[in-house]
Amino acid sequence: MIKRNKGFINLTSGYLFPEIAKRRREYAASHPDAHIISLGIGNTTEPLTPHIAKAMSDYALSLSTPAGYSGYGDEQGLMALREKIASVLYPGLITPDEVFISDGAKCDIARIQCLFGHGVNVAVQDPAYPVYVDGSVIVGAAGKPKASGNGYKGIIYMPCTPDNHFFPDLSVVPENALIYFCSPNNPTGASATREELEKLVAFALEKGCIIIFDAAYNAFIRTEGLPKSIYEIEGARKCAIEVNSFSKPAGFTGVRLGWSVVPKELVYADGTSIHSDWNRVMTTLFNGASNIAQQGGLAALDDEGQKEMRSLIDYYLENARVIRETLTGNNFKQANVSVYSTGNAPYVWAHFPGYDSWEIFDLILDKCHIVTTPGSGFGPAGESFLRFSAFGHHEDVQEACKRLSTLKI
Ligand SMILES: *Cc1c(COP(=O)(O)O)cnc(C)c1O
DSSP states (O other): OOOHHHHHHHOOOHHHHHHHHHHHHHHHHOOOTOOOOOOOOOOOOSOOOOOHHHHHHHHHTTTTTTTOOOOOOTTTHHHHHHHIIIIIIOOOTTOOGGGEEEHHOOOOOHHHHHOSSSSEEEEEEOOTHHHHHHHHHHTSSSHHHHHHHHBTTTTTEOOOOGGGTTTTOOGGGGEEEEEEEEOOOOOTTTOOHHHHHHHHHHHHHHHEHHHHHHHHGGOOOOOOTTTSSGSSSSTTGGGGEEEEEEEEHHHHTTOEEEEOOOOOOOOOOOOOOOOHHHHHHHHHHOOOOOOOHHHHHHHHTSSSHHHHHHHHHHHHHHOOOOOHHHHHHHHHHHHHHHEOOOOOSEEEEOOTTOHHHHHHHHHHHHHEEOOEEEEEGGGGTTTEEEEEEEEHHHHHHHHHOOOOOOOOO
């Protein structure tokens, strides 16, 4: 019989979100009258906007005509979309052939893990989006779980805490490592400043590291002057890959459309091109993003689409504001709860001293019938924190906040 892939043997912890779903299910089964509201999983809730939806609908219909039909397209995506992404989102910073259209940022991260394989050091912000670590374990770039139960051997955890303003001490990172960096951050909501990203890029250049910059939330940035792309930082073209997605800003979580940027200057130790290997990965292991979704992406990047996306994002940012206001209420203040929210991300990150994450998760589920996300699920430094997601209908978020404002902790 076939031996099980060692990566899966090492992968001990279940993926965070199935565990949350299980607890919610069990609670609902024993409390059938509870109206449970989720501020948990980072999934979008608001409908597609009209201009973007119409572009996809028109295109889908045109596929039923002989003139409008098309089959496989280029694996790298429609040239018109690659050009539009380069010119609208990265003016003067990248060229269209450095943009690779995909079925989403998570899928690109998995393919990046395939690109670099098992022989590479991996550093992650702690807490972090779970795929960076779990995917690295699956491909064998990380080893067994540590005896403490906190994380995996072979992964370098860079704690991001209130004490360091959520920007890590890079000196723990060895040479030639892949550094996963997400800004605005999921789960903490922290957005790195230009000075911080300059530090990160300078470090990567000096140590031969490559930054995997996850910019899935960059369209949520509202503070003037914060960089939206790593390529706004000089030198980043020599040391960074950026992944991004229409999922969160355009509600494309189900439609599926993202992209990665791999600059031509990026090379391996032997001088060969990373861009050319990435092209190989995309043409071999991927067969192109949905042509319908790509029409949606094109519409999202014209003036009307940009306007629609902005108001969709404003909707979620308003939820984040309401949640932050609630969590800074007197009942939380008395329990010394600290709230971190920058106004540049759809997440509010809160510290509950004296509780571990799952304890406070269970308490809020039981007393308020609200699902949150335990911070410890994102890494050891997330212990005692909860993430509140601003993805939800206004009415649900308002109702959830009403309940939270009467919580006694
Ligand atoms: C949601 C999310 C993604 C996933 O994006 P898809 O394009 O839907 O695969 C990637 N990175 C982070 C940090 C996310 O929160």
